[in-house]
Amino acid sequence: MRRITRITTVGIASAALALSATACGKSSTDSGSSSSTDSKTTKAAIAYDIGGRGDQSFNDAAYAGLKKAEDELGVKGAEAEPSEGEGDADKVQRLTALARAGNNPVIGVGFAYAPAIEKVAKAYPKTTFGLIDDTSKTGPNIANLVFNEEQGSYLAGVAAAKASKTGTVGFIGGVEVPLIKKFEAGFAQGVKDTNPKAKVLVQYLTQPPNFDGFSKPDLGKAAAEGQLDKGADVIYAAAGLAGSGSIEAAATAGKWAIGVDSDQYNQAGLASYKAKILTSVTKDVSDSVFNLIKSVKDGKPQTGEIRYGLATDGVGLSDSNPEYKKMTDLIAAVDKAKKDIVDGKITVKTAP
Template sequence: MRRITRIATVGIASAALALSATACGGKKSSDASSSSSSSSESKSASAAIAYDVGGRGDQSFNDAAYAGLEKAAKDLKVKTAEAEPTEGESEADKVQRLTELARKGNNPVIGVGFSYAPAIEKVAKKFPNTTFGIIDDTSKTGSNIANLVFNEEQGSYLAGVAAAKASKTGTVGFIGGVEVPLIKKFQAGFEQGVKDTNPNAKVLSAYLTQPPDFSGFAKPDLGKAAAKGQLDGGADVIYAAAGLAGSGAIEAASSAGKWAIGVDSDQYNQPGLAKYKDHILTSVTKDVSLAVFDLIKSVKDGKPESGEVRYGLDKNGVALADSNPQYKAMSDVTAAVEKAKADIIAKKINVKTAP
């Protein structure tokens, strides 16, 4: 099997996600495939993903990964396996989960989220002929590790432009799930987009939890409370990069008759958020589904990806969704966003990755 390393910017518009809201804590690992004891040391016709905090049903990050797995099952005819996180789990739990998936013959095995990086580094060494994917992390590398990463700051810059143009109060809000470097990329791009569009605008920023507490990605009540505080502070557009917790921010903005901006998936189209969709102005999408699908396809084709695989704005690896007809009707907003997009791609705008 020949292994290739790809360092490129690739992407297409995100596939439509078939999602539903589910509870987040205390889930057990499940194997959706019929494969059992086949060796992971050979190319397998089964692919697996291990979900991040919040699990499948978060209407955001994890569900985007699931969409890629689902597409691979349909288009590539591969069997699939899924493993859910458990509340308060340790690195040892992640190691055990990934090891179990690899032993069952799944290839690739994909960890959804940077928190899987240390575990993947350990397990990948034990299964050198199995490809491991890690989404949103480049700190752990190896010949059989594919680092699937995105230019989140670019999509967030566009969200900042849209928020500044749509705001009537001149005050907007950003809510991050957990204060880690990845989420700071969202904050940095958003704040820069807002300020470049309206230098007099005010950005209220808040984080729900601090590491090692990652529950800020999983608790909608925290997102709702933070959004209410920003609404009380005059914000009329709120952008939450907080996984499942972001649904609480969307609920709060909708209840107040203000705008929310979604993240990762096109949240205007998520069934679990249908009652709030008229107040979801747009969403910053990351084509996690494509990244998952591409990695599975590369293994099936016998040319597994490894190294950094980057998805950027120029190929819609990150993008700003336009599903809401109200957003499409805001010609001044959409024109400003399209100009900003063109300028970023042309490298006339350099988007910061730290606030």
């Protein structure tokens, strides 16, 4: 079984040693320096966001990209988990340990890594750093891997409006930050453009600096139950691991849930509820991770803003649920909306 290194506030040297001993569950003779025992082997690492691997969503999508690089490129991967209640200093230590261990690229999963990556990238100018979901920190060795979440969420809004029988749908955001507001904005616009009379219930689980809204399923479940009580029969949650709670609540009530980041219909941890996962807004986090690793391995590392949008299938809407595939009117509306966005006929808002 793959072991995941958990780096907290232990010394950087010991953290690097721990990584070299446990990365990907394989033994290694790396000394923790920037050199590798096999100079031909690319070593790549991802540092997970809140919730860690196993969230059935954002982090798992990043892991899938690393796993693909291991399988297809022969890359040696390493992973590092966050600690509850950690700050920027902890992230700096984690990223430093990964870079010092010879990993290149080192990828921070989520905007919370922005300040740490800015600092560590300057200390390791020959290492490429990937920063997912943030463009605020840039540098010659930083690749900003970003997505048009609002576009995929617009399609989810179209689907929700078409699937709803009550005319009331819900949006649950994990933490009220600008990134998640993009999901809300696109979703609400898609709903209203499809059914101007529809009602969109909006709730955020926590406010920064409290980021529990990305990690605690009970919060998502309670919020969804509240929206169900108010008549919502389709609920879309952009809340990381906490979103699994909203899926549970909606499915248990026999209503529709819309997943996020990964195709949650196909996530093993949500198998009990998959029949009621109508669709998911997908972000190609997996390929963004894979593409960055491949670019470094090929000697042409990506830098600057690397954007994934609807036109390139960098975001989209999944159609795995057989019940979804039967909804011909819904599919036609979603397909038309996608074409109109790509053609520039619809401009999707990035803020509510």
